[in-house]
Structures are given as C-alpha cells and as structure tokens.
Amino acid sequence: MKRILRLMLTAAGPYATQFRATLRVSLAATVLQAAAYACFVPLLAELTRDPVRTGRAWGWVALLAALVAAEGALRVREMAFTYDYWHLVTGSTRLRLGTALRAMPQQELNRRAAGDLTQVVGGNATTAATAISSLAALFVQLVTVPAVLGVVVLALDWRLGLVLAAGTLAALPLVRQVQRRSGSGFREVDEADGEAAARIVEYVQGLPVLKATGQAGADSPRLISVLHRQHHTQAATNRSAALPVAGAQLLVQLALVALVSLGAALALDARLAPATLLAVTVAAARFAEPLSLAAVMTKLFELSEAALARIDDVLSVPPLPVAAGGTPPTSFDIRFENVTFTYDGQSEPTLKDVHFTIPERSLTALVGPSGSGKTTITRLISRYADPQQGTVRIGGVDLASLAPDEVLRHIAVVFQDVYLFxxxxxxxxxxxxxxxxxxxxxxxxxxxxxxxxxxxxxxxxxxxxxxxxxxxxxxxxxxxxxxxxxxxDAPVVLLDEPTAALDSTSETVVQEAIDRLVDGKTVIVIAHRLSTVVGTDQILVLEDGRITQHGTHSDLLTDSDGRYARMWTAQAAARHWQLPVTVARTEGREGTHA
Incomplete structure (x- = not known):
C-alpha cells in the first residue's frame, strides 16, 4: 500500500493536501465504525443479564448511536472529496500529463505510440482519479475495521482471538499471491490495452491502404494479433487470481466457523458466557467481511496501481537539461562542432564527428542517401535531443543552455508531410x-x-x-x-523537402511561396531532387553520418567521382525515363480491343 499511496499522491498533484486530509478523515471514520461494533459487546452483555440493567443498556445504545452519527458526519466529509475533487483530479492529471508530454524530449516522445499515450491520458487518468477518490478510503476501511475488531475479540477471549488470528494469517499468503499475480497481470493488460489502442489509431489512419490491399475488416492482420493478445492477457490475469481469491475467502470463513464452534464448546462447558459468545460472533462476522472483500478488491487495487504506474512513468520522464548561463541568441548563424549523435536503442551513431557552419541569412541544402543523417541534423537544430559528443550552436549560443521551447521560438519548420488539425x-x-x-x-x-x-x-x-x-x-x-x-516569422527556417509529394502545378505555387518565406532568413533545406538546390549558397553532402563534400553546386560537379556528381547524373537520367516498350504495346492492344 505504501507504493500505491506514493503513486496516488503523485497523481493527486496539486490536490495531494486534500487527499491526505481525506485519508485522515476516512481513518477516523473507520475507527468510529469499529468502535460502534465493539459497543455491541457490553450492550449484549447487559441485555442478557438477569435482571437487565436498563440504564446501562440505554447508555451503551446512546454511545452506539453517537458513534454512528459521528462516523456518518465524517463519511460525508470523506465523500465530499469524491464529489468535489474527482473531476478536478482527473482534469489536473491530464493537464500535467500534457505538460509532461510537452517537456518530454522529442526522442522519448517519438518512442511512444500515439494510441498508447491516448490510453494513459484518457483511461489511466480516469482510473487514477477513481482510485484516489474512492479506493484509498475503501482500503483504509478494509484494514482498520478488522484491526480494531481483532483487538476487541482478543480482549474478550484470547482463545477465540487466536483462532481468528490464525485464520487471518493463513489467508495472508493467498492475498499476497493475488497481489503478485494481479500486479504483473494487470501491468500486462494495461500494456496490451495501450498497444491495441495504438494499433486501432494506426488502422483508422491507414484504412485506405488496408482497403486497397484487401486487409481491412475484423480479421485484419494489423488488428487481429493485438486484439488476441489483449483478450489473452485479460483472461489469463483473471484466471490466475481466481483460485487464490477463493482460497483466501474460504480460509476466513473457516476461521469464523472454527471460532463459533470453539465458543459454543466453551459456553456449553460453562467457561464462556453466552452473551460474550454472541458478542464475539457479531464482532468476528464483521471482522471477516472486509477480509473476504479485501481478497476480491486486491485485483481492483492492482489494476489501479498499474494505471497509476503508467501515469507516473510519463510524469517522471526528465526534460532535457538546461545548462546555466544561456541567453537567447541575437544572431542566427548555425554551427555544429564535432557532433556525434546516436539514437536510443541503436549501437551505431547516426552522425559521426560532424562539423560545419551555416552563415546567417544563407541558404544551405542537405543532400545524401536515405539514412545518411540529414533529418537528424535538423532535429538537433530544433533540440529534439542533445548530441552525445560535440556542441550545436545558434548565434554562438550552445543549445544545451536553452530550453527546447526557447530554441523553437526562433525556428519555423515546413515538413514534407503536413499535419493539420x-x-x-x-x-x-x-x-x-x-x-x-x-x-x-x-x-x-x-x-x-x-x-x-x-x-x-x-x-x-x-x-x-x-x-x-x-x-x-x-x-x-x-x-x-x-x-x-x-x-x-522566425529567423531560422527548416524545410524538409516540402514540394516532394506535389504535382508540378502545386510545386510551382508552393515553391514561389517558399521563396518569399526564406527571404532574409537562415535556411536549411533537406533536398532529394537536386534540381531544387542548384542556387543555394552551399550544399552539404552526407554519407553514412559524415559530411563528405561541401560547396556550391558548380564546385561539387567538378569532382566527377564524388557522391554529388553521381547523384546529379543519376537524377538527370531518371528525368528521361519512359515506360518500357512492351508495356506501351500491351496498353495499345488493350485500347484497340476497347
């Protein structure tokens, strides 16, 4: 519970103080509830006396009523948190998750599937708020009531108390087994739910492609595997906990039967007053009820813990560190100083000891084969991540000394794939x-x-x-x-081949707009069609994470064996490519038959 409580306090965020106060109120109310049940012991003793001492009996009734009324008042305060703060905690959790996602390094953010994050911000946040507003108070009751009543039974008769304690201790290993199985199981269920959500988002977005390839529908291979895993993990988790839950409940009930049996024997042997036996039986029944319920509720607590842990996983991702002494740049030349960068999970660096300078208000093109590091350079300029070695500077300012939001304030990006909301x-x-x-x-x-x-x-x-x-x-x-x-109107503009996917008419219009956009800016453009970068101030040619050539278009063509000249020649030849003659003839025959 300490672990779950820590996660609950993390999820409660700005309402942690109110949450702690609610737990204290719940604890006090539960103690009063247990004390009220304890009042039955002397009350029953008075009612079974001969003659009945009416005054004392009514005194215990009055105390019982006062305890119940006080508990009711505290329960109203306890429920106020549920009604007044549940929606606030839900909203606050989602806002803090949004803030964490905004501050999260882009490399870490890209590692997480959109559907999975939707599950965290949506379903997990709701589950967390429910756990904080309802389950925490319920857990206090499940623990406190048996504890207080157990002390009462021991005080009344140590022999019966030991029977009750023995049954409880016998059931605890099974409860722990439910925790272990449900804990790991529900974490797998939550991961499977997140994976399914991500795949459903992918399925919806890719539906035109799936229809064209005949893979749409309920039996789509893109869906069936993750849905099968989701079903399997849910069923396996429920099955694994079913037997320990039943066993724990059975042991508690057997302990209650054993207590009544021993008490009856002692009463028949005149070693226990019938009134005491009746009082102990009432207390023991109330003692056993929350323990049996706890065995069932353990699964719900573990489900909540899985949701809380996933929220904590997002909230605990540290943002990129910001070194002291950084000031916003006042000029906008860009410099890479011996930069080496490796993506998480990769053994080989994507950029290797890269060094170059882009003058302010100049146009620089990055060219090279796929995977050579072009996009990585633009990401590092945007402080997507920090290089493992070397320094990236804008206007002489080390980007590691600026917050990512401050860096992006000076940069405008035009992507090839445009996302509109x-x-x-x-x-x-x-x-x-x-x-x-x-x-x-x-x-x-x-x-x-x-x-x-x-x-x-x-x-x-x-x-x-x-x-x-x-x-x-x-x-x-x-x-x-x-x-x-x-x-x-940012001073630095990054262009990721913005006209590559357009037809010739649209390309012309868009290119004219880009020409107006980059006027007077420091511009870096990723280019695959070399004809679009002939007039740039400089071209950086990348191969295998290194800059192998550097110069203007004319300069680079003088090296006929260089990568740039070979790419230029290949693209010039591709512009004259035509359909094979056999295809043309086939099309002609089909047209004749038509």
Whole structure:
C-alpha cells in the first residue's frame, strides 16, 4: 500500500493536501465504525443479564448511536472529496500529463505510440482519479475495521482471538499471491490495452491502404494479433487470481466457523458466557467481511496501481537539461562542432564527428542517401535531443543552455508531410502565433499564396479542414503550413523537402511561396531532387553520418567521382525515363480491343 499511496499522491498533484486530509478523515471514520461494533459487546452483555440493567443498556445504545452519527458526519466529509475533487483530479492529471508530454524530449516522445499515450491520458487518468477518490478510503476501511475488531475479540477471549488470528494469517499468503499475480497481470493488460489502442489509431489512419490491399475488416492482420493478445492477457490475469481469491475467502470463513464452534464448546462447558459468545460472533462476522472483500478488491487495487504506474512513468520522464548561463541568441548563424549523435536503442551513431557552419541569412541544402543523417541534423537544430559528443550552436549560443521551447521560438519548420488539425483554417494557421489578429492571419495566407483559395470557400477562414486536413489537397495543405511559418516569422527556417509529394502545378505555387518565406532568413533545406538546390549558397553532402563534400553546386560537379556528381547524373537520367516498350504495346492492344 505504501507504493500505491506514493503513486496516488503523485497523481493527486496539486490536490495531494486534500487527499491526505481525506485519508485522515476516512481513518477516523473507520475507527468510529469499529468502535460502534465493539459497543455491541457490553450492550449484549447487559441485555442478557438477569435482571437487565436498563440504564446501562440505554447508555451503551446512546454511545452506539453517537458513534454512528459521528462516523456518518465524517463519511460525508470523506465523500465530499469524491464529489468535489474527482473531476478536478482527473482534469489536473491530464493537464500535467500534457505538460509532461510537452517537456518530454522529442526522442522519448517519438518512442511512444500515439494510441498508447491516448490510453494513459484518457483511461489511466480516469482510473487514477477513481482510485484516489474512492479506493484509498475503501482500503483504509478494509484494514482498520478488522484491526480494531481483532483487538476487541482478543480482549474478550484470547482463545477465540487466536483462532481468528490464525485464520487471518493463513489467508495472508493467498492475498499476497493475488497481489503478485494481479500486479504483473494487470501491468500486462494495461500494456496490451495501450498497444491495441495504438494499433486501432494506426488502422483508422491507414484504412485506405488496408482497403486497397484487401486487409481491412475484423480479421485484419494489423488488428487481429493485438486484439488476441489483449483478450489473452485479460483472461489469463483473471484466471490466475481466481483460485487464490477463493482460497483466501474460504480460509476466513473457516476461521469464523472454527471460532463459533470453539465458543459454543466453551459456553456449553460453562467457561464462556453466552452473551460474550454472541458478542464475539457479531464482532468476528464483521471482522471477516472486509477480509473476504479485501481478497476480491486486491485485483481492483492492482489494476489501479498499474494505471497509476503508467501515469507516473510519463510524469517522471526528465526534460532535457538546461545548462546555466544561456541567453537567447541575437544572431542566427548555425554551427555544429564535432557532433556525434546516436539514437536510443541503436549501437551505431547516426552522425559521426560532424562539423560545419551555416552563415546567417544563407541558404544551405542537405543532400545524401536515405539514412545518411540529414533529418537528424535538423532535429538537433530544433533540440529534439542533445548530441552525445560535440556542441550545436545558434548565434554562438550552445543549445544545451536553452530550453527546447526557447530554441523553437526562433525556428519555423515546413515538413514534407503536413499535419493539420480537424479545425478551421484560421485555427490551423494561428497555431504559429495564438495571439495573431485576423489581419495577421490573412496577411500570412496572402504571402503563402493560399488566400484566394480560402476566399473562394463558402465559410472562408472558418472552413474546417477535416481530420489531418483530409478536405484539402496536398498543395493546399502545404501552403497553409507555409502560412503558419510566415505568421511565426522566425529567423531560422527548416524545410524538409516540402514540394516532394506535389504535382508540378502545386510545386510551382508552393515553391514561389517558399521563396518569399526564406527571404532574409537562415535556411536549411533537406533536398532529394537536386534540381531544387542548384542556387543555394552551399550544399552539404552526407554519407553514412559524415559530411563528405561541401560547396556550391558548380564546385561539387567538378569532382566527377564524388557522391554529388553521381547523384546529379543519376537524377538527370531518371528525368528521361519512359515506360518500357512492351508495356506501351500491351496498353495499345488493350485500347484497340476497347
């Protein structure tokens, strides 16, 4: 319970003080409840006397009523936390998870599946709030009531108390077994739920591809394996805990039977007063009830612990450290000084002792084969992660001395794959600067060459773009992305082959918008089509994580055996590629038959 309590306090966050107070109230209420049950002992003793001492009997009734009333008042305060704070804890937990995800190093964030994080922020946060508001108080009752009543039984008759204690001690190993099996099992269940959620998100997003390949539907290989694992882990966890739960309940009930049997024998032998036996039986029955319930509730506690642990796992990820002494850059040249970087889980570095300088207000292209390290360079400029060796600087400032948000404040990024939120065009552009006016947004759209298209829509800037911008074409989405960059007006611009997926008409329009965007900026562009970087100030050629060539387009073509010249020649030849003659003839025959 100490472990679960620590996790609950972590999840309670700003409401931890109220949560502790509620636990104290619950403990006090439970002690009063147990004391009220204890009052039955002297009350029954008085009622079985001959003659009955009415005054004393009514005194015990009055004390019993007072204890019950006091417990009821405390329970009202206890329930107030559930009603007043449950939704606040849920909301607070989700907001803190959102803050943690924002501060989480991008490398760590990319390691986690979107559906899995959805499970944590959604289902796990709700389970955690339920555990804090309800289960913690229930656990206090399950522990405190048997403890107090056990002392009462021992005080009344040590022999009966030992029988009750022996049964409890015999059941404890089975309860611990339920904890172990349920604990590991529910962690697997929660992981399986997260994996299933991630795969469902992937399935929905990739449905057009799955339909085209005939793999959509309930028996889709992309779904069936994770759903089978989810079902298997849930069933296995329930089965593994069923026998220990039943065994623990049986032992507690047998202890109660043994107590009554021994008490009856002692009463018949005149070594125990019948009234005492009746009182002990009432106390023992109330003693056994929470113990039996605890064996069942253990599974629920372990389920809550699994949810709390997953929340704690996200909240405990440390953000990238920020070295002391950093000040925001005032100039925007970029310098890599002997940078080596290895992604988590990989044995070989992606960048190896990379050193280069990008002058302020210049245009630099990164070219090279896939996997050579181009994207990694742009990620390090955005402080996606810190290099294991070397230093990345903007304007002479070590990025390790700036918070990631401060770094990104100076950088605008235009990706090849544009992500738009299912919201209005206005809201998607304003992401770059939430306080922007409608005039600012329209000016950015004009600069990106998308205003005329937006103006032709019935709802203009209030038009919703659909999920991931599905209501728009690729070129339209890209120009909205460029409008964001215009609105941000950052001094550094990173372009990740923004025209690669566009048709020739859209490419021309988007390229004109980009030309306006990069004017006067420090620009780094990842290029696969070398024809788009002929006029850049410098080209960095990467191979296997190293910069093997550096210069202008003309300079690099002078080395006919160099990687750049070979790539240029190969791409020039590809531009003249045609369908094979056999295919053309086949198409001609099909057209004739048609």
């Amino acid at each position: 299912d919201d209005t065009i206005r809201a998607n552009i304003a992401l770059a600067r939430p306080d922007a006016t409608d005039t600012d947004i329209e000016a950015a759209a004009r600069a990106a060459g998308i205003h005329d298209f937006i103006a032709s829509l019935p709802e203009r800037y209030d038009t919703r773009v659909g999920e991931i911008g599905s209501a728009l074409s690729g070129g339209e989405r890209q120009r909205i992305s460029i409008a964001r960059a215009f609105l941000k």
